[in-house]
Amino acid sequence: MSGIEEAWAAGDAGAFAALHAPMATYLAFDGTLMVGRREIESGHAPLFRGIMRGSRLLSWDRRVRLVSSDVAVATQMGGIVMRWQGDRATPSAKRVSANTTVLVRDGDRWLVTAFQNTRYRPWADTLLGRLMTRSSG
Known part of the structure; x- marks a missing residue:
């Protein structure tokens, strides 16, 4: 498990933010932009106390390029397994995301x-994609 996943599982917004550069940018799935450790921490703290309490962050198919x-x-x-989903091994389809991370x-x-x-x-x-890519035959 990575430090990011460990901090998430612990619900520790401070530890999560500390894994980011001082002026890191964090663009969430809904378009929310957080800039800097303070915003990343304050943006995640209420989530870890609320809806994301007890959740697990999972990542797979990681590709790294220097x-x-x-x-x-x-x-x-990546995706989140919510606390009420128990020991589920993978996130539900609606919680799956593609992520890009730049590290220094x-x-x-x-x-x-x-x-x-x-x-x-x-x-x-x-549905629209399937209809538009369906071949006529």
């Missing part, structure tokens, strides 16, 4: 300097 020796770009799929080296650790979260809704899987 841009330089001190900068990396990671893409991954800070001494011997990596910090998130930019994070962007997009709900995963492939157009081809929508």
